[in-house]
Amino acid sequence: MDIITYSDEQLAGQRLMVGFEGTELNQDLEFLIDEIKVGGIILFARNLTNPRQIKDLCLSAQEYARSRGQPPLLIAIDQEGGQVARLRKPFTQFAGNPDMEGRPDAERFAQITAAELAEVGINMNMAPVLDIAFNGSESIMAGRSFGNDPLWVADLGAAVIEHLQKNGIMSVAKHFPGIGRTTLDSHLDRPDLDIDLNTLKTTDLLPFEAAIQSKVAGIMLAHIRCQKLDAQWPASLSPLIAGDLLRNRMGFDGIVLTDDLDMGAIKKHYDIKSAIHQILLADIDMALICHSRPDIENAFNEILNSQANSQTLKTKGEESVRRIQALKRKYL
Incomplete structure (x- = not known):
């Protein structure tokens, strides 16, 4: 399918990556594919029992999308190794990023x-974590980070990206512009970071620059408010951070995703319509909504309405869908 032939509903739905309940192609998942026309799905423990079941689920979801005239689905998972690994045995279990000794x-x-x-x-794998654990064991990412040296994190992160993608799996680096300095969990509330851009450039951003040089497929935005970069909006909703810094200054042309909009950092401070409107303004390609189906439907309708009422947002949306489509053509 070419973007020229996409309906308004497809242009809206392709910008959503969503979670769902169940371990098979059920009515819930069919609704998300057929009615919401989602661009991707993300799998959690609640969707997984064994390799055969997972393969049946993925194949049946792709087949259903094809049968309904939809583009192929991005099918993502968090498989970082260590603390965050949705796939358990018999899949290979790794100690995790902190235990890696080299490339x-x-x-x-x-x-x-x-x-x-x-x-x-x-x-698609939502990995690697490129956050730098500056505060040692106090860092919220201490158990998931490669370490506290920006160049070390950059080197190991680039190795993961290159070898995932060389072997046909899209890599999504996270959590831009870096949450390793924080101690507050964004699952619970929104962390604030008081740090200037020059410091970020010589530290937190180095692994992301390496990821961009490695042609990483996607970058996930953090739910962190960097007050000296954008005093109002967290990175995941910020035109200054997602649009200006990541796209324009750092030159990233892959897909930009939010972290899960169901997390406390967003839900405690913004309603879904406000969040989606900011995402559309910020040149963010995909909103990640992992749990709440009402939020998924409301997000879809907000994208649809925004496209209808603003030529600027419709044009931005078409550019986002072109980036998503280019990735699907390359890998799927």
Whole structure:
């Protein structure tokens, strides 16, 4: 399908990546694919029992999308290794990023993980974590980060990206512009960070620059408010951070995703319509909504209405869908 032939509903739905309940193609998932026309789905423990079931789920979802005239689905998962690994045994279990001793470890993790994801029909990994654990064990990312040295994190992160993608799995680096300095969990509330751009450039942003050079497929935005970059909006809703810094200054032309909009950092401060409107203004390609179906429907309707009422937002939306489509053509 070419974007020229996309309906307004498809242009809206392609910009959503969503979670769902169940372990098979059910009415809930069919509704999301057929009516909301989602661009992607993300899998959690609640969707997974064993390799055969996961493969059946992914294949049946893709087949259903095809049968309904929809583009192929991005099918994502958080498989970082260590603390955050949705796929349990018999899938290979890794100690996690803090235990990696060099590029060979990173390459091995990426190669094995890519093969196992591809075998069951998953095509995108929400990894690697590129946050730098500056505060040691106090950092919210201490158990998930490669470490506290920006160049080390950049090197191992680039190795993971390159070897995931060389083996057919899209990599999404996270959480831009970096949440390793914080101690507040954005699942619970919105962290604030009082740091200037020059400091970020020489530290937190270095791994993301390496990721961009490695042609990472996607970058996920953090729900963190960097007050010296944007005093009002968290990165995941910020035109200054997502649009100006990541797109314009750093030159990233892959897809930009939010972290889960169901997290406390967003839900405690913004309603879904306000959040979606900001996302559309900020050149963010995909909104990630992992749990709440009412929020998914409301987000879809907000994108649809915004496209209808603003030529600027419709044009931005078409550019986003072109980026999503280019990724699907390359990998799917």
